[in-house]
Amino acid sequence: MPSNHLLLEEPIRMASILEPSKDSVLPTMTKIVGTLGPKSRSVEVISACLRAGMSVARFDFSWGSPDYHQETLDNLKAAVKNTNKLCAVMLDTVGPEILVVNRNEKSISLKEDELVVLTPNQEIEASSELLPISYDGLSKVVKKGDTLFLGQYLFTGSETTSVWLEVSEVKGDDVLCLVKNSAKLVGTMYTLHAAEIRIDLPTLTDKDKEIIATWGVKNKIDFLSLSHARQAEDVRQARQFLSKLGNLSQTQIFAKIESVEGLTHFDEILQEADGIILARGNLGLDLPPEKVFLFQKTALHRCNMAGKPAVLTRVVDSMTSNLRPTRAEATDVANAVLDGSDAILLGAETLRGFYPVETISTVRRICAEAEKVFNQDFYFKKAVKHTGEPMSHLESIASSAVRAAIKVKASVIICFTSTGRAARLIAKYRPTMPVISVVIPRLQTNQLKWSLSGAFEARQSLISRGLFPVLADPQHLADSNNATNESVLKAALDHGKLAGIIKAHDRVVVCQKVGDASVVKIIELED
Numbered sequence: 001m002p003s004n005h006l007l008l009e010e011p012i013r014m015a016s017i018l019e020p021s022k023d024s025v026l027p028t029m030t031k032i033v034g035t036l037g038p039k040s041r042s043v044e045v046i047s048a049c050l051r052a053g054m055s056v057a058r059f060d061f062s063w064g065s066p067d068y069h070q071e072t073l074d075n076l077k078a079a080v081k082n083t084n085k086l087c088a089v090m091l092d093t094v095g096p097e098i099l100v101v102n103r104n105e106k107s108i109s110l111k112e113d114e115l116v117v118l119t120p121n122q123e124i125e126a127s128s129e130l131l132p133i134s135y136d137g138l139s140k141v142v143k144k145g146d147t148l149f150l151g152q153y154l155f156t157g158s159e160t161t162s163v164w165l166e167v168s169e170v171k172g173d174d175v176l177c178l179v180k181n182s183a184k185l186v187g188t189m190y191t192l193h194a195a196e197i198r199i200d201l202p203t204l205t206d207k208d209k210e211i212i213a214t215w216g217v218k219n220k221i222d223f224l225s226l227s228h229a230r231q232a233e234d235v236r237q238a239r240q241f242l243s244k245l246g247n248l249s250q251t252q253i254f255a256k257i258e259s260v261e262g263l264t265h266f267d268e269i270l271q272e273a274d275g276i277i278l279a280r281g282n283l284g285l286d287l288p289p290e291k292v293f294l295f296q297k298t299a300l301h302r303c304n305m306a307g308k309p310a311v312l313t314r315v316v317d318s319m320t321s322n323l324r325p326t327r328a329e330a331t332d333v334a335n336a337v338l339d340g341s342d343a344i345l346l347g348a349e350t351l352r353g354f355y356p357v358e359t360i361s362t363v364r365r366i367c368a369e370a371e372k373v374f375n376q377d378f379y380f381k382k383a384v385k386h387t388g389e390p391m392s393h394l395e396s397i398a399s400s401a402v403r404a405a406i407k408v409k410a411s412v413i414i415c416f417t418s419t420g421r422a423a424r425l426i427a428k429y430r431p432t433m434p435v436i437s438v439v440i441p442r443l444q445t446n447q448l449k450w451s452l453s454g455a456f457e458a459r460q461s462l463i464s465r466g467l468f469p470v471l472a473d474p475q476h477l478a479d480s481n482n483a484t485n486e487s488v489l490k491a492a493l494d495h496g497k498l499a500g501i502i503k504a505h506d507r508v509v510v511c512q513k514v515g516d517a518s519v520v521k522i523i524e525l526e527d
């Protein structure tokens with residue numbers, strides 16, 4: 001990346017900074033993934049989250065029973081109905097994560113400079129002296145001096161509910177650790193992160209498989225968030241597993257990069273996955289702090305150039321217990337947008353934070369400000385150059401549509417799509433206006449019965465920057481003719497008008513197939 005270019009559009013007038021950030025009718029282009037849990041599972045709160053801008057709900061199976069998550073998901077469905085806002089569902093696996101269960105639920109105090117023993121004997125009760133872990137191989141892979149982190153969700157170092165440990169001795173199956181910071185472990189379940197240590201457990205564990213095959217299939221999950229993806233083979237195996245589960249062959253796999261090992265295989269993983277989650281929570285512990293930004297910028301650039309959605313995590317940790325983010329967090333959210341994130345993933349903030357709705361609206365407002373000054377021109381040229389020549393027809397159509405829309409100051413781009421690919425390619429060129437992706441259902445068969453596709457494809461675009469899906473009436477099947485194209489277009493325009501993003505006399509760029517030819521057309525609306 002040439003270093004003499006700013007990711008900001010320039011020049012920015014100082015005075016413009018003071019203009020109030022009025023709530024625009026335009027939707028924010030950057031998407032928000034919210035993790036649902038104790039503080040965000042009632043129909044009321046989920047409805048408010050959807051209104052505030054959440055478009056993907058993540059269910060983290062590291063904790064909570066399938067029944068618990070089912071109840072939350074049923075509430076989400078009710079909230080979607082109430083609010084008339086679409087929301088995709090993401091199942092987040094446990095993967096090779098070491099867990100500590102605190103069965104008696106009392107908080108555990110650990111003191112700086114004291115010792116605590118990690119033991120694989122899960123029969124024992126957790127205490128300040130002894131913590132049972134879910135993995136019996138830890139003593140074989142760590143050595144004196146290694147770094148471990150343990151806590152409930154957050155290990156930022158700024159909170160007092162998680163602990164930094166240093167291995168001081170390995171004794172049989174037990175690992176003796178020196179406590180580096182005093183902490184009070186609260187809750188019933190903690191995760192353990194061993195920095196730069198390979199945990200020899202499968203990326204998709206048997207328990208994950210069981211949950212996907214039951215809960216996942218039942219709920220037709222749109223996204224699988226593959227925790228601790230370490231190699232491309234992890235993604236291939238997950239894909240293979242999903243392919244045998246009926247509808248889930250359509251589920252997209254987002255590889256969660258949360259270790260140095262995943263970073264090392266980033267390019268191959270990106271090639272196999274449908275999208276990437278830059279899981280800065282764990283990765284930020286595996287990497288030295290001074291390297292985290294470098295991974296972020298490099299990985300986002302690669303995802304952008306590959307045209308695959310990138311999701312960034314752990315932006316406003318402090319909002320878990322505060323109404324306002326820190327200055328650093330607020331700036332970090334904006335930088336995530338400027339660096340190229342498609343979506344921001346909120347974890348503890350929505351899961352067990354006190355202000356799930358306010359967190360979503362705060363993040364959304366910051367994203368909206370950053371989008372206004374995103375240097376589209378610079379980005380566009382970079383993407384075109386990276387694609388090289390000769391371009392594929394579709395790539396050329398998509399980039400031309402974005403260019404034309406900017407040149408004629410179109411208010412929206414309307415993209416017809418069946419698989420979602422055409423819409424994603426448009427998003428790749430980062431249009432400054434919303435893209436209505438009109439998903440045209442296709443008739444498909446699994447050799448047992450015929451069904452209509454479209455719902456997955458529509459919801460899956462809810463994670464890409466700038467894409468706003470509508471599902472076309474099933475009477476307009478994919479093998480459509482000009483007459484149906486026109487009536488679908490009219491319905492999409494009406495939808496845009498109703499949503500307030502299209503007005504009379506606006507220009508609109510349309511991307512569709514007419515006969516065998518892909519066309520980009522510019523239309524001027526009358527009324």
Ligand SMILES: Nc1ncnc2c1ncn2[C@@H]1O[C@H](COP(=O)(O)OP(=O)(O)O)[C@@H](O)[C@H]1O
Pocket residue numbers: 394397415416417418419420421422423440477478479480485511512513514518519
């Ligand atoms: N059902 C449809 N009706 C009209 N145009 C379509 C339809 N599906 C895709 N297109 C358009 O056809 C062109 C080729 O898109 P393609 O990538 O083959 O479709 P998809 O996005 O479904 O994979 C794009 O310009 C796209 O907007």
Ligand SMILES: C=C(OP(=O)(O)O)C(=O)O
Pocket residue numbers: 060062092227258278279280281282283313314347
């Ligand atoms: C989102 C992350 O992981 P988890 O699923 O544990 O929240 C992360 O590590 O950033």
Ligand SMILES: [K+]
Pocket residue numbers: 060061062092093094227
């Ligand atoms: K998880």
Ligand SMILES: [Mg+2]
Pocket residue numbers: 258279281282
């Ligand atoms: Mg993680």
